[in-house]
Amino acid sequence: xxxxxxxxxxxxxxxxxxxxxxxxxxxxxxxxxxxxxxxxxxxxxxxxxxxxxxxxxxxxxxxxxxxxxxxxxxxxxxxxxxxxxxxxxxxxxxxxxxxxxxxxxxxxxxxxxxxxxxxxxxxxxxxxxxxxxxxxxxxxxxxxxxxxxxxxxxxxxxxxxxxxxxxxxxxxxxxxxxxxxxxxxxxxxxxxxxxxxxxxxxxxxxxxxxxxxxxxxxxxxxxxxxxxxxxxxxxxxxxxxxxxxxxxxxxxxxxxxxxxxxxxxxxxxxxxxxxxxxxxxxxxxxxxxxxxxxxxxxxxxxxxxxxxxxxxxxxxxxxxxxxxxx
Numbered sequence: 001x002x003x004x005x006x007x008x009x010x011x012x013x014x015x016x017x018x019x020x021x022x023x024x025x026x027x028x029x030x031x032x033x034x035x036x037x038x039x040x041x042x043x044x045x046x047x048x049x050x051x052x053x054x055x056x057x058x059x060x061x062x063x064x065x066x067x068x069x070x071x072x073x074x075x076x077x078x079x080x081x082x083x084x085x086x087x088x089x090x091x092x093x094x095x096x097x098x099x100x101x102x103x104x105x106x107x108x109x110x111x112x113x114x115x116x117x118x119x120x121x122x123x124x125x126x127x128x129x130x131x132x133x134x135x136x137x138x139x140x141x142x143x144x145x146x147x148x149x150x151x152x153x154x155x156x157x158x159x160x161x162x163x164x165x166x167x168x169x170x171x172x173x174x175x176x177x178x179x180x181x182x183x184x185x186x187x188x189x190x191x192x193x194x195x196x197x198x199x200x201x202x203x204x205x206x207x208x209x210x211x212x213x214x215x216x217x218x219x220x221x222x223x224x225x226x227x228x229x230x231x232x233x234x235x236x237x238x239x240x241x242x243x244x245x246x247x248x249x250x251x252x253x254x255x256x257x258x259x260x261x262x263x264x265x266x267x268x269x270x271x272x273x274x275x276x277x278x279x280x281x282x283x284x285x286x287x288x289x290x291x292x293x294x295x296x297x298x299x300x301x302x303x304x305x306x307x308x309x310x311x312x313x314x315x316x317x318x319x320x321x322x323x324x325x326x
Contacts, residue, residue, distance in 0.1 A: 047060070064115055079130050153224070197321060233283075247259040
């Protein structure tokens, strides 16, 4: 595909992302309004999460009545189901609706399907759109590590409308079940934590301000990244030594790419400084798009699961704030 064609497709892809997020919010509100008055609806519900050996947070869901394991991925704009599980869950295609039949992710097109019911604890969504993707890389890693494969991804299109609060250390996901309720999620302890404002891009990615060895940078908050990863070109421009590893990393619709290691003297996220940190270094082109890798300040990488866990990361989708412990 030529460069002009790629550029012309970007606004369409962003519009689709926004439409799916809007549809999730509408579905959330509508599904709750259809409950009978006699049915008690909790304001919030706290769901326990498991942590896989790939350092992913996993939540139990039910799709069309069947149990499903979903990775909670703040780097995913839309929720998704593995292509090899579509038939198992009985997902239907998009027909007779305003939903697009396909969505562009990382330069490739994926089909959009619909789940008649999508349940997370007491939260029940109806006719929920999801993207059908190839999770082969994650599945292969799960088999090597002798653990159960995930069935899909819980993305920002559900986390934002439910004003979710994700506690990465306590492994807890709190969802707002009643869309008309006011107030913040209960049971979250913020003492000793520093708040960092989150900016949300048009493509529903989460970014925070930071610095690498004093150089200003943006970081994408990505619980789907097994570890913090910096963009290779940025690290080379900073003249930080790189060390080879046998590891590889891959994103949706992207080929595996080699992972190197760099020792960062000081990695800052807001006012929180992390000293003497080893991070992964990969080529993030294709994953971070729209010129953000060369922006001012540039997106230098992904703030991944290991820092969010060790520094008690709490991601509040309602207030758009990341909390970290020094």
